Amino acid sequence: MAEQESQQMLQMMKDFLRLVYTPATAAAEPAADTAVIINEFICSRVPEAAIPAFYLFSKLLPGIIPRNAFDDLIKGYEMDLSFSVVGDEGNESAAAAAAAGMPNGRQRDSRQSIMEQSPIKTEYDLVIYADRVAGSVADMICHLAWAILDPEGGQGTNGNAERIKTLAMARQMGQALQFVNIARDIRTDALLRRLYIPLTMFTDREQDLEALFNKPETLVGKDYARYTLPLLGIANTLRTMSAGDIENLPRTARAGTRAMVASYFEIGKEIERRGGALDSERLKVSRWRRLGAVLRCFWGWDQDGVSRGSINTSS
Numbered sequence: 075m076a077e078q079e080s081q082q083m084l085q086m087m088k089d090f091l092r093l094v095y096t097p098a099t100a101a102a103e104p105a106a107d108t109a110v111i112i113n114e115f116i117c118s119r120v121p122e123a124a125i126p127a128f129y130l131f132s133k134l135l136p137g138i139i140p141r142n143a144f145d146d147l148i149k150g151y152e153m154d155l156s157f158s159v160v161g162d163e164g165n166e167s168a169a170a171a172a173a174a175g176m177p178n179g180r181q182r183d184s185r186q187s188i189m190e191q192s193p194i195k196t197e198y199d200l201v202i203y204a205d206r207v208a209g210s211v212a213d214m215i216c217h218l219a220w221a222i223l224d225p226e227g228g229q230g231t232n233g234n235a236e237r238i239k240t241l242a243m244a245r246q247m248g249q250a251l252q253f254v255n256i257a258r259d260i261r262t263d264a265l266l267r268r269l270y271i272p273l274t275m276f277t278d279r280e281q282d283l284e285a286l287f288n289k290p291e292t293l294v295g296k297d298y299a300r301y302t303l304p305l306l307g308i309a310n311t312l313r314t315m316s317a318g319d320i321e322n323l324p325r326t327a328r329a330g331t332r333a334m335v336a337s338y339f340e341i342g343k344e345i346e347r348r349g350g351a352l353d354s355e356r357l358k359v360s361r362w363r364r365l366g367a368v369l370r371c372f373w374g375w376d377q378d379g380v381s382r383g384s385i386n387t388s389s
């Protein structure tokens with residue numbers, strides 16, 4: 075999708091959220107004319123294939139999931155979009171450089187623009203990004219679980235201290251998963267001229283960016299370890315800090331959540347088993363390893379090899 079088209083799509087989503095989250099439309103029984111306004115919006119501005127999803131969203135979600143989770147997700151997409159500006163410039167300069175047979179000056183420009191325009195300069199920026207694109211999804215999952223699976227709990231946090239903490243920890247788990255995702259995709263993201271590694275993590279910034287973006291063929295698998303292993307280290311820490319709070323989700327949501335987390339973390343474990351190396355292909359974990367991780371969760375052994383003894387089934 076072209077950058078301008080993506081911007082239009084984001085604007086449409088922002089307008090949609092504003093519309094469906096106004097107090098009048100988010101009410102349990104919205105007035106008939108608000109339903110008409112929403113229908114008109116959906117028919118006139120939403121791409122055809124997405125109409126059923128937007129319609130269902132407007133009917134079901136505003137009373138269950140607070141708007142801030144969706145706002146965060148949009149902010150995350152906006153950060154991603156700022157890469158496409160960098161990417162376009164970078165591709166143009168690389169192509170122009172190759173055509174003109176003058177790689178150095180042009181490539182320096184493209185490295186410079188990647189550094190300047192990347193929205194992720196520090197580890198903190200990366201945590202913010204991960205929180206927006208994945209912490210927000212964890213937030214949504216908690217609200218859905220409370221609304222649908224908690225027999226007596228009611229919706230939202232309702233100022234309940236335990237739920238507020240669970241929500242914060244769930245967002246942390248989302249961030250952890252996103253760090254794994256970023257570690258796995260360093261190579262493929264660089265080919266798309268996207269840089270999620272915080273600039274502060276480079277020991278020799280110029281040289282590292284030159285290799286990642288302009289000479290990927292000079293990097294062999296284990297050369298990526300100096301980026302993948304620290305990112306996975308952060309992911310593991312975030313996971314260790316938040317995993318226990320899965321026990322505070324409604325009982326029927328726990329096993330599935332643990333399984334989802336363990337299965338995704340198998341990607342990180344596989345990279346660690348390979349000493350931090352990335353191949354030219356996007357890494358895939360065998361179905362058996364993922365299944366093993368899921369079964370160990372159901373058996374009552376979490377992925378850090380710590381037995382929780384018998385599974386706590388109280389709600």
Ligand SMILES: CC(C)=CCC/C(C)=C/CC/C(C)=C/CC/C(C)=C/COP(=O)(O)OP(=O)(O)O
Nearest residue numbers: 208211212243244247248251252255316319320
């Ligand atoms: C700790 C507590 C209380 C709860 C946990 C709450 C949960 C389930 C958190 C996880 C939320 C979640 C599913 C986040 C998204 C994670 C993520 C990195 C998805 C990307 O998946 P891929 O399909 O690999 O992505 P791409 O292929 O698009 O790169």
